[in-house]
Amino acid sequence: MCTPLGPYGPCDDSDAPYVKEIAERAVADHNKSAGTNYTLVSIVNCESVVVSGTNYRLVLSLKDDSTTSDFLVVVYYRPWDNYLEVTQFEPVTK
Template sequence: MKNLFTIILIIFFFYKPSAALGEGTLSGGWKPVPDFAVDELNKEAHASIKFVKVIKGECQVVAGMNYNVTITVADGGAGKNYVALVWNKPWEKYMQLVSFKGPV
């Protein structure tokens, strides 16, 4: 049951904040799962990497929720693994990319 809860939280994490907070989506509708961490890194670093897959993830309850996720991304070549740390406070509609390290 704990693994199922973790998987559900990871899926929530990968929705864009506007989608995760219900803005512009229909209740009950299935949507592709974009990657917030990669989107934010692309904005901040003026990069164009692409999300490939989740390798592993874990969460931590703080003043909100921390998500520590290892993902594979592609930058025109072979995929490389990176670790993203995201802090989320959904009741404030707040999500911040804290760090994006790698390749690991």
């Protein structure tokens, strides 16, 4: 992950197809590496900051079998080479 050039700000459109695609890829990558079986229910919050690419800080509502929980997921994404790295994936504590 690269150092942010400024503070995180709200995504222009958290319902945009590209945000959903990034969220789904992040969940799939996490499932593969952690052996989990989460599915995306919704994007609760989306913030981003430009680096040499973009860091996305997402709060995702995820379902695992019968339970649904919110997770903080930070993703580094470079669209020009389709590189995506999940740098943080943790439950949101309430």
